[in-house]
Amino acid sequence: MTTVISKATTAEKRRRTGQRSGVAAARPGFVWALPAVLFFTLFAIIPLILVFVLSFTQWDGLSDPTFVGLDKWKELADDPVMLQGLWLSVLLTVLSVAVQTPTSIVLGVWAAGPQRNRAVLSAIYFVPLLLSVAAIALLWHTFLDPNFGVPAYATWLFGDGNLFGHQSTAIAVLVFVGAWQYTPFHALIYQGAARAIPRTLYEAAEIDGAGRIRTFFKITLPLLRTSMITSVIIQVVGGMTVFDSVLILTKGGPGTDTKITAYYMYEKAFKSYDYGGSAVIATLLVVMATIISLVMVKLSGYDKMRSTQEGV
Amino acid sequence: MRRRPNYLAGFGSLVWLGLVGLPLYVLLSATLKSRAEYSDGGPLAFPKHITFDNYVNDLSSGFGQYFWNTLVVTVSVVVIVLLVVPPLSFAIVRSRSKLTGTAFRLFLLGLAIPAQAVIVPMFYVISKAGLYDSLIGVILPTAAFSLPVCVLVLSGVMREITSELYEAMALDGASSWRVFLNLVLPLSRSGLSTIVVFSALNAWNGFLFPLVLTQSPQVKVLTLGLYDFQTEHGVDAPAMMSAVVLSMLPILIVYLFARRALIQGLMGTGGK
Numbered sequence: 282m283t284t285v286i287s288k289a290t291t292a293e294k295r296r297r298t299g300q301r302s303g304v305a306a307a308r309p310g311f312v313w314a315l316p317a318v319l320f321f322t323l324f325a326i327i328p329l330i331l332v333f334v335l336s337f338t339q340w341d342g343l344s345d346p347t348f349v350g351l352d353k354w355k356e357l358a359d360d361p362v363m364l365q366g367l368w369l370s371v372l373l374t375v376l377s378v379a380v381q382t383p384t385s386i387v388l389g390v391w392a393a394g395p396q397r398n399r400a401v402l403s404a405i406y407f408v409p410l411l412l413s414v415a416a417i418a419l420l421w422h423t424f425l426d427p428n429f430g431v432p433a434y435a436t437w438l439f440g441d442g443n444l445f446g447h448q449s450t451a452i453a454v455l456v457f458v459g460a461w462q463y464t465p466f467h468a469l470i471y472q473g474a475a476r477a478i479p480r481t482l483y484e485a486a487e488i489d490g491a492g493r494i495r496t497f498f499k500i501t502l503p504l505l506r507t508s509m510i511t512s513v514i515i516q517v518v519g520g521m522t523v524f525d526s527v528l529i530l531t532k533g534g535p536g537t538d539t540k541i542t543a544y545y546m547y548e549k550a551f552k553s554y555d556y557g558g559s560a561v562i563a564t565l566l567v568v569m570a571t572i573i574s575l576v577m578v579k580l581s582g583y584d585k586m587r588s589t590q591e592g593v
Numbered sequence: 594m595r596r597r598p599n600y601l602a603g604f605g606s607l608v609w610l611g612l613v614g615l616p617l618y619v620l621l622s623a624t625l626k627s628r629a630e631y632s633d634g635g636p637l638a639f640p641k642h643i644t645f646d647n648y649v650n651d652l653s654s655g656f657g658q659y660f661w662n663t664l665v666v667t668v669s670v671v672v673i674v675l676l677v678v679p680p681l682s683f684a685i686v687r688s689r690s691k692l693t694g695t696a697f698r699l700f701l702l703g704l705a706i707p708a709q710a711v712i713v714p715m716f717y718v719i720s721k722a723g724l725y726d727s728l729i730g731v732i733l734p735t736a737a738f739s740l741p742v743c744v745l746v747l748s749g750v751m752r753e754i755t756s757e758l759y760e761a762m763a764l765d766g767a768s769s770w771r772v773f774l775n776l777v778l779p780l781s782r783s784g785l786s787t788i789v790v791f792s793a794l795n796a797w798n799g800f801l802f803p804l805v806l807t808q809s810p811q812v813k814v815l816t817l818g819l820y821d822f823q824t825e826h827g828v829d830a831p832a833m834m835s836a837v838v839l840s841m842l843p844i845l846i847v848y849l850f851a852r853r854a855l856i857q858g859l860m861g862t863g864g865k
Contacts, residue, residue: 307769311692313684317677317740318696321703324718324737329706331714342716387605402606404852405613411844413798415816416837419823423830424619424636431619434635461612469856493601522707525800529823543709550713551805559713566710574705 332567335560342554353557363562366542369452373541374520376456377463378513385464385512389471390501407465414462418529421458448538451531455539458526463519467512474508475501518570542566624648624835631831647835655810656836659818663797663840666732666814670796671789673736674743678788679781682747683773687759697748703741708734712805719806730806731799731814739795743788750784751777783857790847790858797844815840 336353340346357363392403409417424430425444432439444450478501486496524543527533533540533548540548542562550559623631624647625640634641684690685697715734716725724730754777762772778785800816807813813821819840822833848855 307763307767307772308687308689309680309684309769309773310688311684311690311696313680313688313769314693314696317681317744318699320673320677321700321737321740324715324734325703325706325711325740326699328711328714328718328734331717332711335714335717340717346717384605384609387601388609391603391606402610405617406606406609407856408613408617408848411841411848412837413800413816413819413840415798415800415819416840419819419833420616420620420837422823423833424616426830429632429636429830431636434637461616464609518705518707522709524709525804529820546709547712547805550716556713556717563710563713566707570707570710571702571705 329567332560332563335557336564338557338560340556342550342556346557349557353561357558357561362537362540362545363542365537366540366545369539370521370541370543373452373455373459373523374517376452377459377520378516380456380460381464381467381516382509382513384460385467386471386502386505386509388464388468390475390497390505392468392472393475407469409462410465412462414525415529417462418458418526421454421461422530425454445531446535448535451535451539454530455527458530459520459523462526463516467516470508470512471505474505478504514573514576518573521569521573522566620834620837623831624838626831628829628831636830647831648839651832651836651839655813656815656818656839658811659813659815660839662728662812663815665728666735666799666803667793667796669728669732670736670739671793673732674739674788674792675785678740678743678747679778679785680773681744682751682781683777685744685748686751686754687769697744700741700744703738704745706738708738708801712801715802716805724806726807726809726812728807728812731803731812732796734802734806735796735799736792739792743792746787746791747781747784750781750787754780786854787857790855794844794855794858 335346337348337350338346339349339353388406392399392406412420425432427433427441427443427445432444444454482500482504483496486500491499522543523541524547527539527541527544528547531539533544543566546559546562546566549555549562619636622638622640623636625643625645626634627642627644627646630638630640630642681696684693719725719730719734722730724733758776758780759772762776767775798816799814800820803814803817804820807817815836819833819836822829822836844855
């Protein structure tokens with residue numbers, strides 16, 4: 282009895298004086314973090330370091346890698362396919378951001394609204410999120426097949442129907458399929474952010490007689506700025522490293538017309554067995570992604586230990 | 594407030610409905626057609642002679658094995674994540690050790706590593722470890738690359754636990770272990786369900802690591818089984834689409850019954 286009372290009074294006293302005393306809760310040591318840190322180091326950090334190391338080697342995947350200094354780097358610097366690939370990656374990324382950002386903002390803001398049919402419709406809207414990249418790319422490859430797909434039955438829209446046979450239409454297919462796959466994800470980011478906008482702002486705008494379009498551009502859009510930064514940066518990192526959908530949809534073709542950097546990296550290693558050359562491209566990808574993500578950390582305040590998507 | 598309907602957004606949402614609904618219709622209707630009917634009538638035609646042969650054939654031609662392999666990979670990844678992430682997040686939130694702060698920054702850095710960029714060294718590491726062409730060789734890297742998002746989500750949720758609750762536990766003289774089991778874990782259930790869904794989806798739909806780290810049919814996962822349709826069977830569209838439907842079935846079931854948890858898992862966010 283007495284001990285209980287004395288404990289209660291010390292707690293009381295501490296709360297009043299704000300001082301931290303002997304009965305502070307036990308704190309876990311670094312040991313608690315150790316399993317995860319070891320595991321992550323072994324299967325993520327060490328491979329990451331090895332990317333740099335392997336880029337200075339010649340390796341065919343079977344024998345041991347041999348050190349060749351900067352040879353692979355020089356090879357890649359003079360490789361026209363590599364330079365074209367970088368340009369294509371940038372082009373594909375810019376086009377994807379240009380298509381996905383407005384689409385997902387409109388969709389997200391709409392989904393955040395009060396419509397009655399919204400729940401049912403948005404259940405359908407987000408189905409693409411459930412499919413794997415492989416499934417989505419295969420589906421669209423089949424739908425757009427020149428002989429058995431939709432284009433063969435809608436020549437008025439698709440011309441000769443061979444969307445995979447020309448560079449411009451092949452790039453359009455990649456941008457379209459990417460948008461189909463990722464727009465729902467980005468729409469969800471905007472939906473969360475749009476829901477967090479205080480209603481009083483809209484009420485005030487209505488009293489001031491602002492129309493819907495002005496309200497959208499003066500209130501909604503500026504307040505979605507943070508989400509826009511997050512969303513665009515996810516798109517940029519994703520766009521620069523996309524490769525699975527290219528593998529299934531175009532295989533880099535026609536010719537080398539859609540051979541973007543990440544796909545070229547895969548092909549160099551697992552088709553031409555030039556793992557050293559592939560590691561050079563991988564190094565460039567890592568450096569680019571790290572720079573982009575550091576910018577993200579700075580802009581969105583991840584380093585201040587907040588949750589992943591603020592406001593979602 | 595906002596009584597006028599928003600025609601522009603409404604129209605946009607209808608266009609999107611068509612863009613998503615039409616492919617889903619083609620997907621489902623094709624699975625019910627024979628190969629001949631599909632190539633005669635085209636993808637848009639309504640199925641005339643409904644058949645379930647496509648599903649039956651898929652299941653008898655190895656898809657059962659792929660299903661099982663995918664399930665093994667998914668469950669193992671979730672188990673690894675559940676074993677290492679909660680203690681790590683607890684340490685990040687509560688530990689005073691400088692090393693833990695460094696650990697947190699390590700995982701933040703991990704967010705920036707695209708899995709695509711490490712496939713060559715991963716192939717090297719897994720081959721050297723003698724794990725090439727085995728399910729464990731797929732499980733380990735897949736789990737490792739789910740960690741950064743999971744750590745971020747769970748630490749965010751655990752940070753919400755107030756210090757009064759810790760003090761109450763301290764008064765009872767509880768050890769770190771008991772605080773973890775009796776206070777921290779029960780109060781971070783929403784975060785735990787999010788990381789389970791996130792890592793499970795990642796593992797179930799994973800394509801890249803299985804593609805470069807396995808080759809034999811005994812260890813094939815569903816996504817690779819789908820990819821086979823393109824490389825081996827030519828264009829048997831109905832069989833391929835049935836396989837797609839089969840592969841997404843478990844996720845679809847979760848989507849229908851626990852949409853909220855699934856969406857949160859997809860987004861990698863805590864229970865907000």
